[in-house]
Amino acid sequence: MSTIPLNKTPLKASSLNEVPANQATISQLPLSDFGKHRNALVAKMPNNSIALFPAAKELTRSNDTEYAFCQHKNFYYLTGFNEPDALLVLLKNEQGNSESILFSLPKDPLHEIWQGRRIGQVKAVQEYGVDASFSVADITTLLPSYLNNKDQVLFGFSDHDFAAQVFTWLKQVQSSVRQGIKAPQHLIDSDPLVAELRLIKTDNELALIRQANYISGLAHQRAMQQCHVGKFEYHVEADLLHEFARNGARHPAYACIVAGGDNANILHYTANSDTLKNNQLLLIDAGAELAGYAADITRTFPVNGRFTAEQKALYQLVLDAKKLAINAIKPGMCFAxxxxxxxxxxxxxLVGLGILQGEVTQLIQDKKIKDYFIHGLGHWLGLDVHDVGDYHINTDREQRRAFEPGMVMTIEPGLYIPLSDSSVAEKWRGIGIRIEDNIAVTATGFENLTVNSPETIADIEALMLTAKA
Structure with a gap:
């Protein structure tokens, strides 16, 4: 079995935490970028059409308190506006000229005393670059006039509640046909159009994801440094969240997975409630969200700071597989x-380690690796952790879409051998390993955005043992 060359010299802590001098860091997208997103979508809209994009609603957690607000991603991509209950309307006339209208909650002094400040209609135009803004109370009055005489209406078919609202508005328009009102006759799903735009990241989006990765790397370092036998998994989760917030990322991009020992063989383990034990591995899948954009990083390391021989053998195999995949990324390559x-x-x-038995070619043909590598190799990354974008999956369920510059993806090979697997020697059981980086496709190859999360055996052991000294 060939191996991928690795760095033999442990990284210094100072080099782990340095941002390359030629890479600018940003904490949010310029508001003008959202106008560019809208313009790109309008260019895909047919003439004489209207597109409708709703904001998310606040969700009640308990009585009169709400969950932390998370904006609808397509709405955010087109506006940068982070308040609930809003509506973006894009109009394109027969000549191809366009107009953007934002309906949003009005300024309300009493509400703002209790719940916080609102942008209001004036600032929506001044700061967010829309052509006009009205209160949400005006939607019922104004929207029929926007729908009137349009040939086509675009909205996201996947949002069933909003789709029902669109049909209600259309019926309202159709009921006035005797007054010369004409409702759109054709419906277009806007989700694939926005997904194609979101799939190719701009330079500013890449800078933001790069910064989210950097912050996430600091958190993974902290987790390694603070980890020790006897801690609970949720103690390590607290270290991750602390480091995210301390560096400006107020929220994780998804629920942190902090899985000690056999818990790592539960792919979406989020209980994070068990005690960390000696000679166990700890798998952490955690990434920060920064201004709406996600990082998604996984690292696996020994709780006590030293890999056992079996852990080291499997870990090195997964790490080499990750490097092999990443080094092959370039325009024209695909996940398949x-x-x-x-x-x-x-x-x-695995044949070399005695975990799989048989002739390698036949085992590959029979896809026996899926007994131990049970998930996909990667996925798109952006405003969502599992971001939108067509993979061009064929009848064999292969993802054949050719990579293009500006795409961002995860690469995350893993091996999972649960304690219950009696088909392998006992020394391998209870080991679960995944290593995940975030990769941007460039014009000539790739950029690994995950640069300060230690991954080699030497770097991990050096960082952990120095922290324990």
């Missing part, structure tokens, strides 16, 4: 081909 490379490499490696 990366999967072929990675699956063959992992199969050969």
């Amino acid at each position: 081909k990366l999967n072929e490379l990675t699956n063959a490499f992992l199969t050969e490696g």
Whole structure:
């Protein structure tokens, strides 16, 4: 089995925490970028059409308190506006000229005393670049006039509640047909149009995801440094969240997975309630969200700071597989081909360790690696952790879409051998390993955005043992 060259010299803490001098850091997108997003979508809209995009609603957590607000991602992509209950309307006339209208909650002094300040209609135009803004109370009055005489209406078919509202508005318009009102006759799903735009990241979006990765890397370092036998998994989760917030990322991009020992063999384990034990591995899948954009990083390391021989053998195999896949990324490559490379490499490696038995070629053909590598190799990343964008999946469920510059994805090979697996030697049981980086496709290859999360055995052990000294 061939191996991928690795850095033999442990990284210094100072180098882990340095941002490259040629890379600008930003904490949010300029508001003008959202106008560019709208313009790009308008260019895809047919003439004489209207597009409707709702904001998210606040969700009650208990009695009169709400969950932390999370904006509808397509609405946010087109506006940068982070208040609930709003509505974006994009109009394109027969000549191709366009107009953007934002309906939002009005200024309300009493509400703002209790719940916080609102943008209001004046600032919506001044700061967010829309052509006009009205109160949400005006939607019922104004929207029929926007729908009148339009040929097509675009909205997201996946949002069933909003789709029902659109049909209500259309019926309202249709009921006035005797007054010369004409309702749109054609419906277009806007989700694929926005998804294609979101799939290719701008330079500013890449800078933001890069910064989210950097903050996440600091959190993974802290987790390694603070980890020790006897801690609870939720103690480590608290270290992650502390480091996110301390560096400006108020929220995780998803529920942190902090899985000690056999818990790592539960792919979406989020209980984070068990005690960390000696000679266990700890798998952490955690990423920060910064101004709406996500990082998604996984690291696996020994609770006591030293890999056992078996842990080291499996870990190195997964790490080499990750490097093999990442090094192959370039325009024109696809997930299907990366999967072929990675699956063959992992199969050969498990045969070498005696975990798989048989002839390598036949094992690859039979896809026996899926007994131990049970999830996909990666996914798109952006405003959502599992971001939107067509993978061009064929009848064999292969993801054949060719990579293009500006795409961002995760690469996350793993091996999972639960304690209950009696088909392997006992020394391998209870080990679960995943290593995940975030990768941007460039014109000539790739950029690994996950640069300060230690991953080699030497770097991890050096960082952890120095912290314990």
